[in-house]
Structures are given as C-alpha cells and as structure tokens.
Amino acid sequence: MARYLLRRFAFLLVSLALACVVLFVLLRMLPGDPANALTAVGATDEQIAAARHSIGSDKPLPEQFAHWIGQLAQGDLGTSFVSSLPVGPEITARLQVTIPLTLAAFALAILIAVPAGFLAAYRRGTWYGALLSGVSQLGIAIPVFWLGMILIAVFALNTGWLPAGGFPPDGWSQPGEAIRSLTLPVLTIALVMSASLIRYVRSATLDVLGSDYLRTARALGSSFAGAMWRHGLRNAAVPVISVLGIELASTLLGAVVVESVFALPGLGSMLATGIEQHDYPVIQGVLFVSTLAVLLIGFAADLVQRIIDPRLRGGLSGGIR
Amino acid sequence: MSIKKPSLYATATAAVLALTLSACGTSPGGGGASDGAYDRDATVNIGSLYEPQNLDNTAGGGQGVTEALNGNVYEGLFKLTDDGEVEKLLAQDHKVSGDGLTYTFTLRDNVTFHSGKKLTSQDVEYSLKKVIAKDSQSARKSNLDVIESIATPDARTVKVRLSKKSISFVYNLSYVWIINSEAENLKTSEDGTGPYQLKKWTRGSALSLDRFPGYWGDAAANKQVVFRYFKDATALNNALLTNAVDIVTSGQSPDALDQFENNPNYKVSDGDSTTKLLLAFNDKAKPFTDVRVRQAVSAAIDDEKLLESVWGGRGKLIGSMVPPTDPWYEDLTAIDAYDTERARRLLADAGYEDGFDFTLDTPNYDPHPTAATLIKSQLAKVGINVKINTITSDEWYTKVYKNRAFTATLQEHVNDRDLVWYGNPDFYWGYDDKQVTRWVEQAEQASTTAEQTELLKKVNRKTAEDAASEWLYLYPQIVVASSELSGYPRNGLNSQFHAYDIKKG
Numbered sequence: 001m002a003r004y005l006l007r008r009f010a011f012l013l014v015s016l017a018l019a020c021v022v023l024f025v026l027l028r029m030l031p032g033d034p035a036n037a038l039t040a041v042g043a044t045d046e047q048i049a050a051a052r053h054s055i056g057s058d059k060p061l062p063e064q065f066a067h068w069i070g071q072l073a074q075g076d077l078g079t080s081f082v083s084s085l086p087v088g089p090e091i092t093a094r095l096q097v098t099i100p101l102t103l104a105a106f107a108l109a110i111l112i113a114v115p116a117g118f119l120a121a122y123r124r125g126t127w128y129g130a131l132l133s134g135v136s137q138l139g140i141a142i143p144v145f146w147l148g149m150i151l152i153a154v155f156a157l158n159t160g161w162l163p164a165g166g167f168p169p170d171g172w173s174q175p176g177e178a179i180r181s182l183t184l185p186v187l188t189i190a191l192v193m194s195a196s197l198i199r200y201v202r203s204a205t206l207d208v209l210g211s212d213y214l215r216t217a218r219a220l221g222s223s224f225a226g227a228m229w230r231h232g233l234r235n236a237a238v239p240v241i242s243v244l245g246i247e248l249a250s251t252l253l254g255a256v257v258v259e260s261v262f263a264l265p266g267l268g269s270m271l272a273t274g275i276e277q278h279d280y281p282v283i284q285g286v287l288f289v290s291t292l293a294v295l296l297i298g299f300a301a302d303l304v305q306r307i308i309d310p311r312l313r314g315g316l317s318g319g320i321r
Numbered sequence: 322m323s324i325k326k327p328s329l330y331a332t333a334t335a336a337v338l339a340l341t342l343s344a345c346g347t348s349p350g351g352g353g354a355s356d357g358a359y360d361r362d363a364t365v366n367i368g369s370l371y372e373p374q375n376l377d378n379t380a381g382g383g384q385g386v387t388e389a390l391n392g393n394v395y396e397g398l399f400k401l402t403d404d405g406e407v408e409k410l411l412a413q414d415h416k417v418s419g420d421g422l423t424y425t426f427t428l429r430d431n432v433t434f435h436s437g438k439k440l441t442s443q444d445v446e447y448s449l450k451k452v453i454a455k456d457s458q459s460a461r462k463s464n465l466d467v468i469e470s471i472a473t474p475d476a477r478t479v480k481v482r483l484s485k486k487s488i489s490f491v492y493n494l495s496y497v498w499i500i501n502s503e504a505e506n507l508k509t510s511e512d513g514t515g516p517y518q519l520k521k522w523t524r525g526s527a528l529s530l531d532r533f534p535g536y537w538g539d540a541a542a543n544k545q546v547v548f549r550y551f552k553d554a555t556a557l558n559n560a561l562l563t564n565a566v567d568i569v570t571s572g573q574s575p576d577a578l579d580q581f582e583n584n585p586n587y588k589v590s591d592g593d594s595t596t597k598l599l600l601a602f603n604d605k606a607k608p609f610t611d612v613r614v615r616q617a618v619s620a621a622i623d624d625e626k627l628l629e630s631v632w633g634g635r636g637k638l639i640g641s642m643v644p645p646t647d648p649w650y651e652d653l654t655a656i657d658a659y660d661t662e663r664a665r666r667l668l669a670d671a672g673y674e675d676g677f678d679f680t681l682d683t684p685n686y687d688p689h690p691t692a693a694t695l696i697k698s699q700l701a702k703v704g705i706n707v708k709i710n711t712i713t714s715d716e717w718y719t720k721v722y723k724n725r726a727f728t729a730t731l732q733e734h735v736n737d738r739d740l741v742w743y744g745n746p747d748f749y750w751g752y753d754d755k756q757v758t759r760w761v762e763q764a765e766q767a768s769t770t771a772e773q774t775e776l777l778k779k780v781n782r783k784t785a786e787d788a789a790s791e792w793l794y795l796y797p798q799i800v801v802a803s804s805e806l807s808g809y810p811r812n813g814l815n816s817q818f819h820a821y822d823i824k825k826g
Contacts, residue, residue, distance in 0.1 A: 169523045262556065
C-alpha cells in the first residue's frame with residue numbers, strides 16, 4: 001500500500017505539472033487580448049501598448065510561463081491583470097462560498113440518493129420503486145438554472161422565507177445570514193445531483209441483488225440485512241464512489257450557473273469573470289486550484305475504493321470492476 | 322467615449338437637460354417627492370450589473386467604477402449633474418483668458434481628503450497629469466491631451482495652458498477625479514474628497530461606502546450605500562422584489578417591468594436616455610461605400626416596429642446620432658424614414674436591383690440578437706439577405722473596433738455628445754467626410770456655445786443625409802426603486818450614480 005501511495009502521489013504531481021503547461025498554452029491560444037479589459041473603447045494604439053506593458057502580456061511567452069511557475073513555486077498565484085488584487089486571497093475568499101456550498105450539496109445529495117436508489121432497486125416491482133426511478137429520470141432532464149428559479153419563486157418571492165440570492169459581504173462573520181443565503185443553492189445542486197446519483201445507486205444495487213455472493217451468503221444463513229451490510233454495500237459502493245468523486249469535482253466549478261442565478265461570489269463566477277476579461281492570472285489561479293482539488297478528490301476516491309475492495313489494490317489506476 | 326464598454330449585459334445610462342418625461346407619470350423618482358421625515362442613518366442598497374474592474378478610472382476601472390465612485394468618493398473640479406449641467410464642485414471659481422487658452426482655477430477652501438490631508442493645487446496638478454499620462458487608460462485622455470502645461474502659483478490656484486482652444490474643456494474636467502497626490506494603491510483603495518469613503522470592496526459581491534464625517538459640503542442624506550453586484554438581470558430583479566436591494570441602477574428589461582409597475586411598493590421612472598442603438602455600416606467596405614445603399618438600408622428598416630418589439634413602446638425614435646438632450650439636437654427622423662418603395666429604387670440606382678448579401682456582426686447580449694433577427698426579416702423584403710454573425714463583446718472589440726474587419730455591425734453607444742466621432746475618419750465605422758471633420762474641429766475651437774451648437778447641427782444634418790450609420794432608436798432610461806426612496810438620479814448620465822441625495826423612509 002505504501003508503494004502504491006508513493007506511485008499514486010507521483011502520478012498526481014506529474015498530472016499537475018502537465019496540467020499547468022496545457023493550461024498556460026491553451027489560454028494563450030484563445031482569441032482576444034487581455035489588454036482589452038483595461039482599455040476604454042476609444043483607446044489609442046499607445047494606450048493599448050501601455051496596457052499590455054503594465055500586465056506584462058507584451059513579454060515573450062516562455063518568459064511569462066517561467067514567471068508564473070516561479071511564482072507558483074513560492075506559493076504565489078499572482079496578481080490579477082484587471083483588479084491588481086492578489087489572486088490567492090481572492091480564491092480563499094471565494095472558497096468560503098464554494099466549499100460549504102459543494103460539500104453541503106454533496107452530503108445532502110448522498111443522503112437523498114443512497115436510500116432512494118436502494119429502494120428504487122429493492123422495490124423495483126412496486127409503484128413507489130417505479131416512481132423513484134421515474135422522478136430521478138425526470139430530475140436528470142431538469143436544467144439546474146430552472147430548478148433554481150423555481151425554488152426562488154417559491155421560497156423567496158412568494159413566501160419570503162429565504163433570500164433570493166446574494167451572500168453577506170462580511171461572509172461567515174454573519175453565520176445565520178450566510179447559512180440562509182446558501183440554503184436554496186445547496187438544495188438546487190443537491191436535488192439535481194441526487195437525480196443522477198439515484199440511478200447509479202440503483203444500478204449498483206441491482207447488480208448486487210442479482211449477484212451470486214449475496215445468494216450464497218443468504219443460503220449460508222445470513223439475514224438479508226446482514227448479507228447486504230457485510231457484502232452488498234461494499235460491492236455497491238465501489239462504482240458509486242467513482243461517480244461521487246467525479247460529481248464532487250465537477251460541482252466545484254460547475255456551480256457557476258447556480259452562482260449566477262443566486263448571485264453568489266463563488267469560485268465558478270470568479271472563473272467566468274476571469275475568462276470574460278481575459279484575466280490570465282485569475283483563470284490560471286482558479287484552474288490550478290481546481291485541478292489540484294480534482295486530482296486530490298480522484299486520489300481520495302481511489303484510496304477509499306482500495307480500502308473497501310482489496311481486489312483493486314494491485315493496479316495503479318482504475319476503480320470500477 | 323461612446324460605445325458601451327464591452328461588458329455583460331445591455332442597457333443604458335444617460336441624459337442631458339431635462340426634457341419631457343414620457344409614459345410613467347406616476348413617479349417623479351429623482352428630485353425627491355417626500356421632503357418629510359427620512360432616516361438619516363439609513364443604509365441604501367443599490368443593485369447593479371456593473372462591478373468595477375478595479376478602483377482606478379485611469380487604469381481600466383470600467384463603467385462600474387464611474388457608477389460607484391464618481392461624485393460619491395471622488396470629486397472633480399466640476400461635476401456633471403444628472404440633468405447634464407456642468408457645475409462647479411472643487412473649483413470655487415474659474416477664469417478663461419481672452420485667447421481662450423489659459424484657464425485659471427481657484428480651489429475651494431477647507432477641502433480635505435478622506436486620509437485627512439488638505440486639498441491643494443499640487444493634488445489637482447497630479448490628478449490632471451495622471452489622466453493625460455502615457456499609460457493612462459482614461460476615456461478622456463485624448464480630449465485632455467490639449468493640456469500643454471500646468472502651473473500652481475499658490476496652494477489654491479491652478480493655471481492650465483492649452484495648446485489649442487477647447488470649448489469642451491470644462492465639461493471634460495468633470496471626468497477628472499481629484500486624488501491625493503500622495504495616495505498609493507489606487508486600484509484597490511481610494512483617497513478622494515467626496516461625501517463617502519470606501520469601507521469595503523468584496524470582489525464579486527459588494528462595495529460599501531460610508532458617509533465621510535469630514536466632508537466639506539452638505540453631508541450625505543444616508544449613512545451608508547452598498548452597491549451589490551449581480552451577473553444576471555433576473556437575479557437583480559429578484560433582489561429588488563425581496564427588498565435585498567432598494568434600487569437598481571440599470572438593466573431593466575421590458576418583460577420584468579410589469580411586476581413593478583402595478584405594485585405600490587415600487588416606483589418606476591423613465592428618465593432621459595442618451596443610449597442609441599446603431600446599425601453601424603463600415604463606410605469603407607462595399608457595398609456600404611455607396612451612400613445610396615446606406616440610405617436604402619435605412620429606409621428599409623421600420624425603426625418604430627423594432628422599438629415596439631424590443632421595448633414595448635418605450636424609448637424614442639431618432640434620425641441621427643444626437644439625442645434630444647444634446648444641445649445640437651434637431652428632429653431628423655424624416656430623413657430616410659421607413660419607405661420600402663424608395664429603398665428598392667435606391668438599390669436599383671446603385672446597381673443592386675436584385676439585392677445583395679451582407680454579414681451583420683451582432684454582439685451576443687441583449688438587445689442585439691433580437692434586433693438583428695427583426696432587421697434580417699425587414700431587409701429580406703427588399704431583397705437584402707442578412708447573415709447574422711453572433712460575436713462576444715470581446716470579439717467585437719478586436720474584430721470590429723480594432724481591426725475594422727466587418728461590413729456592418731450592431732452596437733449601443735452610451736454617452737451624450739458623441740456625434741463628434743463622425744469627425745474622426747479613423748473611427749471604426751470609417752465615415753470620412755472632410756467637411757464634417759473640419760466642422761467638428763471648428764466646433765471644438767468655437768468661442769461660444771452658440772457657435773459650437775451651430776456647427777454641430779450642420780454635422781448632425783450632414784451625417785444623417787449621408788446615412789453614415791443607421792440609428793435605430795434611443796433607449797428608454799428606466800430606474801426602478803422601492804417607493805421608500807427619493808432623491809435618486811433618474812437619468813444616470815454617462816454611467817454616473819450620485820447616491821448622496823438618496824433619502825430612505
């Protein structure tokens with residue numbers, strides 16, 4: 001296991017380094033000029049040149065890359081072209097919205113999806129099993145912004161129970177306000193996420209229910225619950241954890257639509273603004289942090305799978321049987 | 322200058338010299354109806370779609386920084402009021418020499434910056450130089466490049482010498498923030514003389530201003546204003562509906578207005594706009610090099626129908642670049658009025674009996690895509706086939722504005738007094754008429770505003786007759802506010818939003 005950990009960690013570092021190069025190169029291939037965001041529309045050539053010089057985008061690309069990597073090595077994510085604010089602290093501030101949002105939505109989605117998915121499989125012959133499957137299928141088809149708008153209409157505009165959007169400017173120093181602000185967004189993401197999760201849990205459970213080992217365990221005298229607990233759950237968990245890892249990672253930045261609907265200052269909207277303004281340090285900073293997070297989540301998912309399922313402990317990658 | 326700075330969503334700002342209000346007779350909005358009791362310690366929450374990019378208007382702060390800081394945190398020697406008048410602010414007095422080249426300003430006494438330092442002529446010199454510096458990104462840099470030298474004979478006197486006469490000099494000075502010459506980190510902090518000081522800017526979310534206790538003039542009518550920033554117009558409206566914000570600066574769509582109009586908790590005001598929607602031809606690209614083709618396109622588009630579809634009857638028709646609030650306005654809507662028969666004749670004269678195809682570069686945010694679709698269907702009736710090419714604001718800026726690689730485009734032009742761009746043959750639309758260029762130059766060097774007005778009226782008529790562009794319509798200027806509020810700007814001229822007179826309660 002130690003050897004695996006070491007190899008897996010090396011793999012993570014190489015991925016991150018590769019991601020940095022790809023990120024940097026792809027960004028520079030985008031059409032448009034980062035100086036655009038700074039110049040007024042009547043700008044003269046001289047003003048445009050001054051803007052490029054002030055952000056260093058007139059320097060050769062290798063020099064810019066070396067500069068960025070040099071900063072990264074010192075733990076500095078750079079300074080925004082547009083706002084002149086350091087990128088690192090802004091990401092930290094945005095994470096105070098994004099991390100609670102993602103984790104709470106994720107936890108809620110699991111709380112909904114695991115029992116619902118299990119029931120949908122176990123009671124697939126009954127009306128409510130079919131209903132659960134149907135609802136989850138419908139849920140996948142619902143666009144997240146639409147669900148967000150419906151929730152706003154019901155819980156904010158009509159009843160006034162919760163705010164329609166925004167996040168307190170003072171953040172978590174107003175914990176009550178912060179939690180109220182995040183309630184509807186969390187619900188929105190959790191409902192949409194759980195819709196697809198239900199289907200994974202359901203199919204994983206179906207596999208287990210039809211498996212030989214479960215039948216054998218039952219034949220040897222285990223109760224259904226006991227067999228399910230000891231053998232079923234572990235086996236069903238492996239593929240579900242893969243999916244969970246991917247869902248968690250994609251929510252980190254994928255929350256951008258929800259952030260826009262609910263006017264939340266999260267990581268996704270920081271990235272969107274950065275892209276809009278060609279603010280390379282911001283885009284690079286956000287993508288670096290999120291790439292790191294995604295790699296770590298993948299790492300954690302692999303690790304958890306190996307703990308659950310000894311058969312996986314041989315290979316470097318992979319998770320699903 | 323004039324074009325909507327490429328940014329997220331559409332909508333205007335604007336106006337000059339009070340003209341007749343249209344539609345909503347219900348609400349006098351600005352000016353403040355209730356002079357009765359109000360909460361002097363109120364916090365006013367302002368919803369906006371335009372977050373500043375940074376806090377320095379000479380370093381690319383954008384429209385948002387003008388909205389939040391102009392007049393609120395920073396003051397100029399002069400200010401542009403919501404009615405478009407230029408009034409003295411930090412200048413107590415000014416004199417112009419006989420040749421019109423030397424301006425002598427006397428500064429107001431006892432003005433202090435938020436940091437506590439007293440305002441002196443040094444600060445004014447520093448601030449003017451900052452705007453015309455080589456690396457300045459100020460939109461007014463080219464206008465103020467006429468400054469030849471600045472002298473400060475004493476702490477309260479500033480003498481500015483111009484290289485040539487500039488009748489708009491004082492007007493342009495209203496855009497120059499007077500900043501403490503010793504201040505640092507101006508992109509992320511401030512040191513101005515205005516009625517508010519910056520409390521906190523949380524990027525992506527809000528910017529709050531607190532009443533400055535040491536203000537030289539009348540203290541602000543509220544204790545704090547918080548600009549709250551939204552990316553999405555629906556989210557902005559929801560915030561207003563749930564009282565999370567008291568007023569929105571802009572970004573109204575006609576569909577969203579219904580929910581406020583018949584609700585006693587809100588006031589909808591329709592001020593004077595200077596934002597024009599243009600179908601800008603590339604006058605240097607075929608077939609629009611031919612004035613008859615441009616006239617034909619103008620005559621083939623039913624502007625009234627377009628305005629009705631986009632704004633549901635709000636807004637106004639215009640026949641040129643000049644809105645009714647500019648001093649050189651004349652009603653020229655009769656020139657190239659809607660007439661498909663005439664359009665066909667003009668096309669035939671120009672050798673396009675069978676019409677032609679052209680690509681219309683269309684910014685991807687409202688109202689451009691809607692307008693493009695309507696224009697396409699109208700031009701099809703005279704045999705012109707429009708290919709709509711949807712582009713982002715950034716692409717627009719590079720492709721159309723910088724590289725001039727376009728045949729025709731749609732764009733909103735926000736500012737007042739922006740007719741003068743037709744005098745610049747290097748401007749993106751490529752209109753090049755020697756006479757017009759000369760008139761615009763002469764107008765700027767005119768000795769009296771009457772002379773200036775006369776010359777610009779000629780420019781107005783000439784560009785309209787040449788169909789230099791197709792001016793589709795003038796936007797409405799709609800502000801929606803909680804009915805608890807009074808004293809807010811109705812016109813939001815040139816993106817400004819003076820908050821110090823807003824009373825709550």
